[in-house]
Amino acid sequence: MENVSVIDNAYYIADLIKDSIEVHNYITYKQDLSADTEAQSLLAEFQKKKEFFEECQKYGIFHPDYQSAKESVKEFEVKLTNVGSIQRFKEAEKELDDLLHTVSETIALAVSETIKVPSNDPLPKKKKKKEGPCGGF
Numbered sequence: 001m002e003n004v005s006v007i008d009n010a011y012y013i014a015d016l017i018k019d020s021i022e023v024h025n026y027i028t029y030k031q032d033l034s035a036d037t038e039a040q041s042l043l044a045e046f047q048k049k050k051e052f053f054e055e056c057q058k059y060g061i062f063h064p065d066y067q068s069a070k071e072s073v074k075e076f077e078v079k080l081t082n083v084g085s086i087q088r089f090k091e092a093e094k095e096l097d098d099l100l101h102t103v104s105e106t107i108a109l110a111v112s113e114t115i116k117v118p119s120n121d122p123l124p125k126k127k128k129k130k131e132g133p134c135g136g137f
Contacts, residue, residue, distance in 0.1 A: 013103065017099065017100070017103065020099065022092070022095045022096040022098075022099045023096060025092040025095065025096075026089075026092040026093060026095075026096045028092075029085070029088045029089040029091075029092040030089055030092075032085050032088065032089070033085045033086060033088075033089045036083075036085040038083070039083050039085045039086055042076075042079070042080060042083060042086075043080070043086075045076070046073075046076050046077075046080060049069070049072050049073050049076050050073055052065075052069050052072075053069040053070060053072070053073045056069045056070075097120050101117065101119050101120070101121075104117050104118075105117045
C-alpha cells in the first residue's frame, strides 16, 4: 500500500472509533461529571489533599503529617469511587482505553509480534513468545 492509502485507512479507522459507543459514553459521562457540582467540589478537595501529600512525600516518613496525609488521600479515593458520576466516567474512560489499546495492539501485531504496545494497565497480560534459535531474539 502506498502511504496515502495507509493514511486514508487510518482516518477511516479513526472515524469508526469516533462513532463508537465507547467514545459516545466517554463524552456523555465526561459532560455529566463536569455538570455535577458535588463531584466537582469533591474532586477539588481531593486535589488539595493530593498536593499536601505530595509535599509530605518530599520528606517521606520523616514528615510529621506523612501518615495522616497518606491515609487521608486513600480514604478520599474510596469516597470518590462511591460518587455515581465519577464511577460512570471512570468506567467509560476504561472502556475507551481498552478499545484504543486493542486497536493499537492489533495493528502492531499485524506488523510484528515483537512490537511493544503501550497500555495504561499496571499489570499487562504477558503473551507467549515464540522462541527462535537465539532464545527469542
